[in-house]
Every structure is written in C-alpha cells, then in structure tokens.
Amino acid sequence: MTTPTTEPAREGRFILLLGALVAFGPLAIDLYLPALPAIAAGLSASAEAVQSSITVFLAGFAVGMLFYGPISDRYGRRTVMLTGIALFALASLACLLSTAIEQLILARFVQALGGGAASVLARAVVRDVYAPSEAIRKLSLMATVTAIAPLLAPLLGSALLAGFGWRGTFAAVLAWGLLSLAVVWRLLPETLPAERRGELSLAAAFAAYGRLALDPVAIGLLLAGGMSFAAMFAYITASPFYFIALQKLSPTAYGALFAANALGIFAANYANSRLVKSRGAAAMAGVGCASGFTGALLLWVAIAGDALPAVIAGLFVVVSMTGLLGANCVGLLMARYPQNAGAAAALFGSSQFGFGMWASAAVSYTHDGSGRPMAWVIVATMTLSVLGYLLYRRAAR
Template sequence: MLRIALVIGLLGAVGPFAIDMYLPALPQVAADLGTSMQATQSTLSVFFAAFGISQLAYGPLSDQFGRKPPLYVGLVIFLLGTIGCAFAPTIATLLVARVIQGIGAATVMVIPRAIIRDLHTGPAATRLMATVMLVISVSPMLAPLAGSGVMAVAGWRSIFLVLGAAAAFSLALTAFALEETLPPERRVPARPRQLLAGAWRLIRDPQFLGLTFIGGFGMASFFAFLASASFVYTGEFGLSPTGFSLAFALNAIGFFGATQAAASLGERHGMGRVVRLAVTGFAGVSCLLVLVVLAGFGSLPVIILMLLAANAFLGLVIPTVAVMALDPHPDIAGLASSLGGTLQMVTGGLMIVAAGPFFDGTALPMVSAIAIAGILCWLTAQATFGRATPRVA
C-alpha cells in the first residue's frame, strides 16, 4: 500500500504544486504585468474552472483505455501550458496558459481516485486515500516556500520552469513506477449513450450529489483562502513571501494531519457520523472566526490558529466523502470521479468569482467567504444525511 500511495501521491501533488508554488508570486505578478489584484486572482479561478471541467473527459477515457494513457495525455498538456505561463508577456496570455495548464492538471485529480477505487473500498480505501493525501501534503507545506525561494533568486517566471521539470518527472514516474490497475476485461467503452446513462444515474443519486457537494463546499472554502491569503498576509499583516509561505504551511498542517485519522475514526464510529460531526465543527469554527475579526481581535496568530482548527475538521471530511461517493459505483468509478471532481472544482472556482468583488486586501472578506462555504457545507450535510445513511460498499 505504501508504494502505490507514494507513486499516486506524487502524481496527485502536481496539480496542488501548480497552485501552491505560485501563491507567493501573486502580488509580484500583478506588479510585473501591470494588472489588478482581481485580475491576478483570475489566474487561479480560470485554472480551477479548466481543472474541473476537464475531469469530465479523463474519467471516461480511463474507464475505456486504462488508467495510464490519460495520465500521459494530461501531463503533456500540463507541460505545454506550464511553458506558456513561464513566457507569458501579458495577463491575458497568462490566463490562456493557465487554462491549458488546468486542462492538463485535471488528469492527476481524476486518475488517482479511480486507482484507489480499483484497489480498495470502505475504510481501507479511506486509509489509502489518507496516505496519498499525506504525500500530497508536501505541496501546501513546502511548495509556497519553494516558490518564494525560486522567486527570490530568479523571479516569478522561473516557478513555472520548476513546474515543467515536475511534469517531466511525473511522466517518467507514470511510465516506470505505476502499474495499470484496470485490466482489459473490466474496461468500459466510452460511448456517448453509455456516458450519458452513467452521468444520469449519478445525477439522480442524491447521496452521490450530496456527498460531492459536501466536499465541494469544503474545498471552496480553501479556494477562497488560496485566492486571498497572499494579499492579506503580505498586505494587511506585512509578511514577506517567505513569511507567508510559513504561515500557509501552518494552516495546512491541521488539514493533512487530520486526514490521517479519518480512516480509523470511520471504522470506530461510522464514516457518516464522522462527516456530520466534522462538518459541524468546521462550520462552527469558521463562523466564530468571522465574529472574532468583526470584534477587532483578528490578529495574525489568531487567524492562523483558528484556520488551523477549521482545516483540521475539514481534513476529516474531504477524504471520507470522496470514498463514500465512489463506493456504490465501482463499474463507473472513473466517470464518478470525473463528475464529482468537476462539480467540486467548479464550485470552488465560483466561490473565488463570487468573493472577488468584496475583496479589499483585508482579512474580513476572506474569513467571511470561508464561513459562508462552511455554512453551505453544513446545510448540505444535513440534507444528505437526513435522507438516509449513505451507502458504502
């Protein structure tokens, strides 16, 4: 289990690296390209939109051709987009290149989840998912630091050259270290009629949609943080890019530390109960943070510690609902992973777009967006678990 977790975890880290390594550079990108904070934030939202919508293609392709071929295709597209980002002369060119990059990066979101479903179900799958997320956790903990270090030496464009090298390494990893987990006899042709039938089946499944959007609103809160944190931490609180990277890593520790407890807690108390309690904790802490900031006590240490606590609750939710949503659909795991990932990424991208007009470089709009996502996450959980106990294979 450890070997496969390491391999697919490293592959899965490519997408987060394309986000997290770039975060410390956002203020510098805005200054260098002579554009606004909102336009620079759009380089994240268009990445998320392309990242989400493109997942609809990779899942069915992986169900038909196996898990490895779509990885090759996506990683090559990601590499081309990354080169475009490195040499983008204007914000418009950068936006187009980020779209291409997001289209390619989608493959490393879909395929690892489908591979996990190929190998395990239930708490065993949650345990493997948590181990994979532990590997991926190197991204939010080290990628911003690496990005600020690279930027200090050679400017923000060099960040994308490093990401290009990571894409090349991922191609080699796919070719030589990853085994195919979907044998030919289990592959499903990606015919339009079958895809529509599978998608219709998923859309009509209230448990699948509910679990997907619980994760989607949870991830939307993190996307709102990603889009705003570098401006808030460096602007309002005066941190350097390196200081922001360290603060960002602290915020991520709570999330990825909690993912390691998700499987054991699910076995002991039931996966559904863990999600309900964790969602309540996440919504409660995020709303309390808004009140603290409104009361004038929102210092940087307080914000970091409360976000760490909120993200710890979220860390119990994300891997668990991902497994629960896919478990009842083993015959269309790739399609289910694609559709679920698309809905979640689009939800996160829309959160950035919706919160953008209210962002003024201070902490209040950021924590308010996180709290709104937390409330929506809690409401969705009440509706989902109120219907029936979610089915787990």
C-alpha cells in the same frame, strides 16, 4: 487483482505515487501564491487580474476532470493519465514564457485541463485496487501525502521568487510535470482490466453523470466535500493580499503560515486513516463538517474584531478539515457507484474545483482591501457543506 500493492514496501510506494498525483492541483496553485504581487508588478496587471488566474485554473481543472473520468472508465486509466500530464507540462512552459497577463491566464486554463487527469484518476486507481472500506483509508493516507505539497510549496515558492523571480515558480511546476510524466510512464500499471471496461460504451460512461446528478445521496456528498474545498480556495485566493499587503507579513512569513495550515491537513487525514475503520466514513465526515463550520464562525468573529491570532486559528481549523472531508466523501461516493468509479471521482473532483472557482471569483469580485469578503465566503461555503452532509444522512437512511 494483482497490483504493486501486494507487498508492504511496494504498497507504500504505490500510495506515495498516487498521493503525489493528487497533489497536481494544490502544487500548481500553492507554489506561485507568494509570487502573486510580483506577477502583478511584472506583467503590469491589477491584483484582481492576477487573482483571476487562480479562478481560471480552478475552472479548467473542473472541466478537464469531467472528461477524464468517463473516458478512463471506458479505455483505462494509464493512457488517459499520461496524456493529461503531457498537456500539463506543455502549458506550464507557456506560463513560464508569458509576457502578458492574458497569456498567463490562457496558459493556466490549459495547464489545469491537463493536470485534472492526474488528480482525478489517482483516486479512481485506488477504487480499482481496493475494497470500499480500505479504499477510504488509502485515500486518507494519500491525502496526508498530498498535504506535503501545500506544506512545502509556498516555502519553495518564496525561495524561488527571491532567487529567480516569479518565472522561477513556473519553471519548478514544469519540472514537476516532466518528472511525473516519466514516473507514471515507468511505474504505474493499468489498474482497470479490459474485462471490466470492454462492455461499457463511452456514451454509457458519460450517462453515469445523469444518475449521479439525480441521486440525493450523491448531491449531499458533493456539497459536503466540495464546499469545504471551496472554503479553502476562498482562503487561497484572498490570503496573499490579506496577510502580505494588509497585515504586512513578508512572503517568507506568509509561506510559513500557509505551511502550518498544511500541517493541519496532514494531521487530520492521518487521524482519519486511523479512525475511519472503527468510526465509519460517514461519522468522520460529520466531524469534519462540524469542525469546519465552527472554524468559519471563529474566523468571521475574528475578522470583525481585527484579531489576527484568532483569524489564523479559524483558518487553520477550516483548512485542516478539507482533506478529511474529501477522502471520506469521495470514498463513499465511489463505493455507491463501483462500476463508474472514474465518473464518480471525476464529478466529485470537478465539483470541488467548480465550487472553488466560484468561491475564488466571489472573493475577487468583492475585494475591498479587507478580510471581510474572505470571511463571508468561507462562512457561506461551510454552511452549505453542513447542509450537504445533513442531506446525505437523511437520504442514506
């Protein structure tokens, strides 16, 4: 089809835009991570209550995606995406103005409902435009763009916290939402032509979830990619208090540490974009699962021995594999369901954030002032990721 990707320069801008849209979730979370202790103090809330704002955001993101995917399969991507981004911006303003932790938690849920549109539909747009093998390569390139968000967000969040307090982080998220709304309105065309959706009823679009839920290949891909994402969110939820409160790192040092992990995501996805055509998406996903599980075991041993450098190394490996697994697993899933690419991308994204929600909740619920809950949850999620990959390989044969 004719798209903005017909010239190399325009193709680069197109992928950059889509990668930035996928970054809605990471940006809305990572930007305010250094401010979590300050939010707890400013709203007179417990650490567990403030951590729950992450869990609630993940829940809203997961729920929102499930609606956006099939609706966009029926009515197109552009209008649905614009509606979701507008809701995200309005809820970001509510976060900025919150005066109690309950208000913040509710606003974060609504913010996530809106933000899910940009993240899931950017992936569906790639499947609209590219053939399956090329789509996986583009998804990896998008993931390298997306990695810039967690690379810069904690550092920017630390600077905003120092200059404007914790509300400054939400002001930046609001500005991001408004800018994204304007850019999508101006630059993103409709990529799903009417002739490819006119015969599909809304009920049929949602019925795709039933087929996906009964397909062992799909289940394996959802577990392989989603549980890796859950491991990252166990780290995201626990790490501010582990590194800042327990290990006595400054918010700036914590932001730099977080940025180093984002560099790992960037490097892994860049390598994947170069290797996936020759090695295959399934093989690269296997590399990601094996590496992530190895990093989880290293983290577990290091936490038990209170070896901070090894803790950092184990987390680096685990987090670096999330984007690589995500790009390959969602690409394989959308290739299997080309007529329901929006629903496939939505279910995959919802599973990622749904699993992330439970991992985040598990870390918060078992919080004991040490790093052990983080280590146990990450080992458990990466074990499930490996089992999911093995299920996929067996079912695909």
